[in-house]
Amino acid sequence: MSLTYKDITAAAERLKGHVLNTPFYHSQRLSAATRTQVWIKAENQQYTSAFKERGALNKLLSLSDDERARGVYAASAGNHAQGLAYHGQRLGIPVTIVMPRGTPFVKVQKTQSYGAKIVIEGASFDETSAYAQKLCRDAGAVYVDPFNDEIVMAGQGTVAIEMLKAVPEIDTLIIPIGGGGLIAGMAVAAKAIKPSIRIVGVETVMYPSFHTRRNGLASPVGGSTIAEGIAVKDIGERSFAIADPLVDEVLVIEEADFERAIAMYVNVEKTVTEGAGAAGIAAVLRHPEKFEGQKVGLIMTGGNIDMRLLASILQRELVREKRLVTYRILGDDRPGMLSQMADVISSKGGNIVDVAHNRLVLDVPAKGAEFDIMVETQDARHAHEISEALRNTGYALRMD
The missing domain is CATH 3.40.50.1100 (Rossmann fold)
Structure with missing residues (x-):
């Protein structure tokens, strides 16, 4: 069988009262940050936190x-x-x-x-x-196959109906691709409602199964990714056959892009998404020139992320933004040295988070010591000011 718009409208009628018609809202802050008009479909608000x-x-x-x-x-x-x-x-x-x-x-x-x-x-x-x-x-x-089943695809396609009914002026839908069920269902629905709409798929660089199938490539697939919801080695045969003629472009995104996107949802939108759920904004952040000035619909596909992983991602983003910096100082192992470093950092408004004192590093003199001082800063400029002040003490410094 194939998949038709009628199948998806029937699914929408069938699902009424059983699943949420989740909010589809305009994000002023993400729109300003990306120079794109961004609307977000919050499927992380379903009962099981996913579409x-x-x-x-x-x-x-x-x-x-x-x-x-x-x-x-x-x-x-x-x-x-x-x-x-x-x-x-x-x-x-x-x-x-x-x-x-x-x-x-x-x-x-x-x-x-x-x-x-x-x-x-x-x-x-x-x-x-x-x-x-x-x-x-x-x-x-x-x-019940998770993606390679037309009835399942029809259910997923109801997301597009809700989005375009709420905001008909949407120009582009950016959709994560794993096994292909979501993009197949949404593409059929969206193109039936608005043939001019642009459908952009997003895959993780470790699992570019749609991209490789479409382009006849033999790229390696596999690895550990934070976007495990779309970590599928082989795109579904049926879902690919349905989606391929309707998808305008597929973007392959790096791990760091997903991390940055998850952190942006937390910091800007004050909401939690899993890795795959952040694929849409990750694509906009990586390729802003492809979406600038457009009205873009994103799907926050799910919010099921391990809390330890989320904490790690947020901390890594602080490091990326130079708001959490480790200063490695090589100096004499004598009383008062650490106090001196702390005074310098304090005088510049830095907040010491952690200190590691290592006397056993072999490339440090026996009478010396290595200090790793983790400091919370305001931004990259502030981190540089602290590093210059520490260098002025006369000790060797490396900044991570």
């Missing part, structure tokens, strides 16, 4: 009574698992989720809390998916 509920629920609601009784299976360690488990529990449909070994316990626990049966198997998504499909066949149940 995946839409496709999962549309699939569940399409099942016959017999299929519902037999239950559903899926392979997922993330938002698809939670969306399927939550709505399966609501509808009284048994849900079994197969997760790969090494899935964080918090994700296992959260999916279990929605009533799903969890099976841990496979070292990779491909292994996990193959095992889940075998279990599903053996049980005579229904397999």
